[in-house]
Amino acid sequence: MEKTIILKGRLIDGNGGKPVEESAVIIEGNRIKTICKSHECPDIPGAVIYESENGSILPGLIDSHVHLSWCGAKAIEWITATPQMAMAQALKDLESVRRSGYTAVRDMGSDAIFFKEPADKGLIDIPRIFGAGKILTQIGGHGDAYQKLTLEAAVNTYSPAVIVNGVDEVRRACRINARNGADFIKIMTTGGVFSLGDTAAPHSHFSRDEIRAAVEEAENMGTYVAAHAQANRGIHTALENGVKSIEHGFYLDEECVELMVKNGCYLVPTLSIMHTSKTYFEHKEGVLEYLKDKTNAAYEAHYKSLELARNAGVKIAMGCDFLSDAEFGCSYDKSTMEFERMKYAGFTPLEIITMATKRGAELMLASDRLGTVEEGKLADLIYVEGDPSEDILLMTDQRNVRVVIQDGRIVKDETK
Ligand SMILES: [Zn+2]
Structure with missing residues (x-):
């Protein structure tokens, strides 16, 4: 059985709303099972946990x-x-x-x-x-x-x-x-x-x-x-x-x-x-x-x-x-130059994140399962060091993207 993955940090869910600090996202199988406050997150034996002082959780x-x-x-x-x-x-x-x-x-x-x-x-x-x-x-x-x-x-x-x-x-x-x-x-x-x-x-x-x-x-x-x-x-x-x-x-x-x-x-x-x-x-x-x-x-x-x-x-x-x-x-x-160009064009970081996640899923006719961090959706998520809702240019350096999860699988892990 695949291990449960837990991401703890600032949640920027792709819908364009204010980030939610101290969140936890629990992934089971290939789905997002639970989203809660990190202090309410249950102890799951054997779970892989990603946690960092200034980490952000975003949709893939x-x-x-x-x-x-x-x-x-x-x-x-x-x-x-x-x-x-x-x-x-x-x-x-x-x-x-x-x-x-x-x-x-x-x-x-x-x-x-x-x-x-x-x-x-x-x-x-x-x-x-x-x-x-x-x-x-x-x-x-x-x-x-x-x-x-x-x-x-x-x-x-x-x-x-x-x-x-x-x-x-x-x-x-x-x-x-x-x-x-x-x-x-x-x-x-x-x-x-x-x-x-x-x-x-x-x-x-x-x-x-x-x-x-x-x-x-x-x-x-x-x-x-x-x-x-x-x-x-x-x-x-x-x-x-x-x-x-x-x-x-x-x-x-x-x-x-x-x-x-x-x-x-x-x-x-x-x-x-x-x-x-x-x-x-x-x-x-x-x-x-x-x-x-x-x-x-x-x-x-x-x-x-x-x-x-x-x-x-x-x-x-x-x-x-x-x-x-x-x-x-x-x-x-x-x-990722497009993040920098959209900033130059005058869009806010949260608007840009929505364009790069939720809107893309809509164009893929997949908004029921991709594009935002919501319970029940497929677990395509990234864990970013820093706060891209404050500084969108963080996204232009792939070293800031520490973890990439696709379909519930860890496909990049640079936390170690
Ligand atoms: Zn073209």
């Missing part, structure tokens, strides 16, 4: 926007990496994020969904994965990564995205994803910041009918559609046709945020990838001026959009959008 963190197994930021690396290389990179990245306290990730398009079966069978020990499978992109869209090739060659070249055109192809791609075990559908409704001329206000990818078809297929799978959406028009089209999460959201306006609140649509801003891009371009020789200008313009707009969303009461979750690229500054050992 959830990164709501990752791309595992991409092996780098450049498309050439996706086709030159062997499947074994991509797999090894993803496993290393998963290990790395778990050391920082992440017990679950929402993968925004890759083959990471195929890790779920070996994880369930106990062949590998990794954070929980909620994955999109292949991203859907239109011809010439953000996921059509090989536009120097003929379309025929591009369609037949390995990529994290599938190029689809028309309602029937959209439905087919969604059903293939469902067959492969995808947990939700991701579509690209705008271009990206690095492609010339497609992040300005008028740009939008996929027709209303195509988006609606994806939404219907996702609903038939019991899930929802997330949209990579940066330019204003593509955000509008996504929102008007049933998309439930806007990823990036550089150019929001009042109408967008109103619709988001009305539809219960989430925003995952991914500030870290923009910050690393901007920093990289500033220090790299020979970067084209338009690329710098566009990155800087989107960078400013991004924070304004986030403020608009915050003021309107849009639900916001946290994701780094990294790509396993150390040279670019976006390797997964730095994925």
Whole structure:
């Protein structure tokens, strides 16, 4: 029988309320059995107890926007990496994020969904994965990564995205994803910041009918559609046709945020990838001026959009959008940069913790069992040295995350 685990310290439960000092959380099996005051905690023979003068108990963190197994930021690396290389990179990245306290990730398009079966069978020990499978992109869209090739060659070249055109192809791609075990559908409704001329206000990818078809297929799978959406028009089209999460959201306006609140649509801003891009371009020789200008313009707009969303009461979750690229500054050992970026954007520590826990669980359709510290929920918890409700930057140094517990198992213990 597995040993009972007891965490004693300041409880920050993920719901956003005031921390409760001198708490105890008792874990039995893979569940949180009891939450009480530490002086009321019963003596349980043989229990593993974690206790520290300034220790904090938090839910396991959830990164709501990752791309595992991409092996780098450049498309050439996706086709030159062997499947074994991509797999090894993803496993290393998963290990790395778990050391920082992440017990679950929402993968925004890759083959990471195929890790779920070996994880369930106990062949590998990794954070929980909620994955999109292949991203859907239109011809010439953000996921059509090989536009120097003929379309025929591009369609037949390995990529994290599938190029689809028309309602029937959209439905087919969604059903293939469902067959492969995808947990939700991701579509690209705008271009990206690095492609010339497609992040300005008028740009939008996929027709209303195509988006609606994806939404219907996702609903038939019991899930929802997330949209990579940066330019204003593509955000509008996504929102008007049933998309439930806007990823990036550089150019929001009042109408967008109103619709988001009305539809219960989430925003995952991914500030870290923009910050690393901007920093990289500033220090790299020979970067084209338009690329710098566009990155800087989107960078400013991004924070304004986030403020608009915050003021309107849009639900916001946290994701780094990294790509396993150390040279670019976006390797997964730095994925907690998003805590620092959210602080810079003006959010309070408790708001940031809720984004990194409870909101992530909602986007994983798992808020009944994950995301907050509550009796009966699955025991995904972290024990942090210090008080992140006072100083959120503690979360950016993985040495402060002393203990990580996932599904009732101790997967990191640096208290000794
Ligand atoms: Zn992304």
